[in-house]
Amino acid sequence: MTFDSLVEQIDYIDIKKQNDNEIKSVSNNSKLVEEGDIFVAVLGKLSDGHKYIDDAIKNGAKTIVYQNDIDFKDEINYIKVADSRYALAQISNVLEGYPSKKMTVVGVTGTNGKTTTATTIYYLMKEIYGNATNIGTDGTFIGDERSDTANTTPDIYLLNKIFNQSLEKNIDHVVLEASSHGLIQDRLNGIDFNYGIFTNLSTEHLDYHKTMDEYFAAKMILLENSKKRIVNIDDPYGKKAKTKFTDCLTFGKEKEADYRATDIVKNEKTTDFKVNGVDFTINSIADYEIYNKLAAIATLNNMGASLEEISEKLKSFKGLPSRFQYVENDLEKNIIIDFAHTPRAFEAIFESIPKDVKTYAVFGINGDRNTEFRRLIGNACAKNDVFAVITTDDPKFDNYEHITDEIVAGIDEIGGEYERIEDRLEAMTFAIKKANPGDYILMLGKGEEHFMKFHGNEKTPYNEMETVKKAIDRQ
Numbered sequence: 325m326t327f328d329s330l331v332e333q334i335d336y337i338d339i340k341k342q343n344d345n346e347i348k349s350v351s352n353n354s355k356l357v358e359e360g361d362i363f364v365a366v367l368g369k370l371s372d373g374h375k376y377i378d379d380a381i382k383n384g385a386k387t388i389v390y391q392n393d394i395d396f397k398d399e400i401n402y403i404k405v406a407d408s409r410y411a412l413a414q415i416s417n418v419l420e421g422y423p424s425k426k427m428t429v430v431g432v433t434g435t436n437g438k439t440t441t442a443t444t445i446y447y448l449m450k451e452i453y454g455n456a457t458n459i460g461t462d463g464t465f466i467g468d469e470r471s472d473t474a475n476t477t478p479d480i481y482l483l484n485k486i487f488n489q490s491l492e493k494n495i496d497h498v499v500l501e502a503s504s505h506g507l508i509q510d511r512l513n514g515i516d517f518n519y520g521i522f523t524n525l526s527t528e529h530l531d532y533h534k535t536m537d538e539y540f541a542a543k544m545i546l547l548e549n550s551k552k553r554i555v556n557i558d559d560p561y562g563k564k565a566k567t568k569f570t571d572c573l574t575f576g577k578e579k580e581a582d583y584r585a586t587d588i589v590k591n592e593k594t595t596d597f598k599v600n601g602v603d604f605t606i607n608s609i610a611d612y613e614i615y616n617k618l619a620a621i622a623t624l625n626n627m628g629a630s631l632e633e634i635s636e637k638l639k640s641f642k643g644l645p646s647r648f649q650y651v652e653n654d655l656e657k658n659i660i661i662d663f664a665h666t667p668r669a670f671e672a673i674f675e676s677i678p679k680d681v682k683t684y685a686v687f688g689i690n691g692d693r694n695t696e697f698r699r700l701i702g703n704a705c706a707k708n709d710v711f712a713v714i715t716t717d718d719p720k721f722d723n724y725e726h727i728t729d730e731i732v733a734g735i736d737e738i739g740g741e742y743e744r745i746e747d748r749l750e751a752m753t754f755a756i757k758k759a760n761p762g763d764y765i766l767m768l769g770k771g772e773e774h775f776m777k778f779h780g781n782e783k784t785p786y787n788e789m790e791t792v793k794k795a796i797d798r799q
């Protein structure tokens with residue numbers, strides 16, 4: 325695209341044209357810039373993109389988009405804008421030809437359940453519409469081809485490329501996780517969402533958003549920009565979303581839900597329920613999974629699939645690794661790996677366990693989660709009569725002793741049982757040994773993360789499943 329054609333289609337304050345270079349691509353990262361690209365200088369949290377303009381030019385940038393005053397160089401085009409993040413989105417959408425408009429796009433937001441819900445939708449779209457793309461915490465899947473993504477919600481210029489790569493493979497159904505950071509930072513600006521799903525909201529990321537109102541407002545950006553909105557009406561913030569968007573469809577167990585789960589029966593490893601009269605069976609006993617599946621059912625039904633067809637397809641969906649995943653053992657004990665890492669997720673999983681057996685939870689809390697998490701998770705263990713085995717989970721800049729003291733303070737507020745065992749393998753070994761047959765031992769928080777972060781962000785390789793298996797072998 326020519327510079328003249330681009331500037332006709334975007335908002336700007338001023339331009340300085342000094343070359344006729346053909347523009348192919350845009351980036352906000354000087355390290356990713358290639359010959360002829362546009363570099364957008366973004367004011368970040370840690371750094372300021374304006375500092376990297378020279379690096380971007382060295383790497384071949386011929387056009388610079390900026391927000392603050394800068395020095396000009398010969399033969400480089402400059403575009404001054406009011407808001408660089410907004411400009412990055414606008415430029416990317418124009419350069420890539422708004423690919424999202426040619427697709428059915430589903431966005432999933434909420435504190436818990438984004439990956440599980442999105443992956444269920446991806447599975448159903450593949451089964452029902454032939455193929456699909458899924459973008460989120462577990463990476464990008466174009467059809468079945470996986471690649472890593474640095475963020476849950478990638479930058480807009482990366483997303484638009486993924487959309488176009490999907491279209492080249494004749495994939496026109498896409499689901500993506502919309503994180504609150506991504507929404508606030510315009511990573512999704514201009515994307516044409518057919519469906520916006522809101523799963524739930526509970527305390528998380530307050531280091532970034534400061535208040536729950538701000539956090540909720542960030543999540544609402546997805547719904548504001550979606551043609552159809554689907555919300556969890558059992559969640560207090562879902563109710564709030566419904567008062568804001570009165571036309572949204574709802575799911576839940578409550579009477580007023582458009583997609584309502586009734587007649588819920590838990591079996592040993594599956595759950596049966598009805599949705600609007602149609603029978604469903606899912607391969608999990610986690611209560612939270614009913615909500616994630618309802619969101620997926622509502623979405624696919626709105627796309628045109630019948631409840632009966634969705635029910636049939638869901639029966640063979642095995643679920644995701646580390647989401648209430650059973651670990652095989654000969655001890656007759658229920659050993660489960662789960663990626664719970666917020667107070668609400670801990671509560672949700674504790675509520676799912678049968679009440680006539682004992683539950684042990686092996687977990688730590690990572691060093692940069694807000695300290696309130698530690699107390700609340702301690703409370704959740706004690707309230708649910710769960711024996712907490714407090715161990716290590718990404719201490720980062722904090723340390724095991726300090727984090728553990730704060731969790732224990734939360735347990736002591738209510739009164740509950742706990743043991744402190746710093747080494748994760750030792751902690752698992754202890755919990756499995758202490759449990760009786762039939763009891764549940766939950767290994768929480770690490771899930772599929774294949775590292776442990778010590779001394780800041782230094783990564784040491786770690787594998788939760790392998791560690792659990794070693795602990796089982798030691799019995």
Ligand SMILES: CC(=O)N[C@H]1[C@@H](OP(=O)(O)OP(=O)(O)OC[C@H]2O[C@@H](n3ccc(=O)[nH]c3=O)[C@H](O)[C@@H]2O)O[C@H](CO)[C@@H](O)[C@@H]1O[C@H](C)C(=O)N[C@@H](C)C(=O)N[C@H](CCC(=O)O)C(=O)O
Pocket residue numbers: 352353354355365366367368369370371372373374376474475476477478479503504505506509
């Ligand atoms: C706090 C936060 O959200 N940070 C994200 C944000 O960084 P930033 O805008 O603050 O950027 P910065 O590091 O200050 O740098 C400023 C600018 O200089 C540029 N730069 C920097 C260095 C350089 O050599 N060259 C260069 O051009 C950067 O590309 C950036 O444009 O924009 C970057 C590029 O888009 C993101 O990679 C980065 O994610 C960091 C890695 C991160 O940890 N983010 C987390 C908090 C996050 O976004 N998480 C959510 C999921 C949350 C959940 O669990 O639900 C996610 O979507 O991943």
Ligand SMILES: Nc1ncnc2c1ncn2[C@@H]1O[C@H](COP(=O)(O)OP(=O)(O)OP(=O)(O)O)[C@@H](O)[C@H]1O
Pocket residue numbers: 434435436437438439440441461476523524612613615616646647648662663664665668669670672673
């Ligand atoms: N609907 C839900 N309500 C409460 N807790 C949930 C729900 N869905 C999942 N969880 C809990 O959260 C954990 C992580 O699930 P999932 O990966 O789907 O969430 P997420 O929102 O994508 O998380 P993140 O983006 O922070 O990685 C699960 O292992 C489970 O413990």
